[in-house]
Amino acid sequence: MNILILIKLLVAHIIGDFFLQTDTICKGKSSTGGRRLIYLTIHSGINAALAYLLVGMWECWLIPVVVFITHYIIDYVKSCANRKDTGVFIIDQFAHITISVLLWAWITELQLCLSADWLSDYRIWVVAVCYLLVLKPSSILLETFIAKWTPKENEKNSLPNAGLWIGYLERTLILTFMFVGCMEGIGFLLAAKSVFRFGELTKAKEVKTTEYVMIGTLSSFTIAILLGTVALRVLGN
DSSP states (O other), X not given: OHHHHHHHHHHXXXXXXXXXXXXXXXXXXXXXXXXXXXXXXXXXXXXXXXXXXXXXXXXXXXXXXXXXXXXXXXXXXXXXXXXXXXXXXXXXXXXXXXXXXXXXXXXXXXXXXXXOOTTOOHHHHHHHXXXXXXXXXXXXXXXXXXXXXXXXXHHHSSOTTHHHHHHHHHHHHHHHHHXXXXXXXXXXXXXXXXXXXXXXXXXXXXXXXXXXXXXXXHHHHHHHHHHXXXXXXXXXX
């Protein structure tokens, strides 16, 4: 049951930091003066409330307090840095995850019991974490990773957010194939994607586009496969 607390804290962080953090909140945190403090407070409050609700330990009021204060400080420092690259993203997420682990260790040491029994099977939460991670967190990581190779003309010739949703779908499918033991499905998915992109990838003058597509595709596949592999090891134990 102790590991379930940590997984719930991670689920709360992923939902609050990615799925419930709107573009308005992101821009507000990057602004100056009182406006930035207001949006930092809103964002930290959302994360604190989610952690408190998902963990379900109503008597442990320090959970939302610790999450709120630490999340506020970490995001404030990040907003002061005013940089958007892979390194900053990884450091920011590492700090948040470290706080979750330390909070979990503190709760476990106190041997407080869970007051909510719903979804008490840790395997459900492991799967939930994986599916959440292959969506927006992975997309942000990939976007910062391949940004330096993105062709400028690529933005004009593509549908709005099409690449984002293609990535969501392919990583979700890969993870699902791994969970159900259908590994050949991953090969089929890669072959199908290659067929659809065959026309533009065979043009000699589109070498840069070909390399860009390959980097994006293989990076996306790598993230999903690594997550699936780790999850299967955890579930197997």
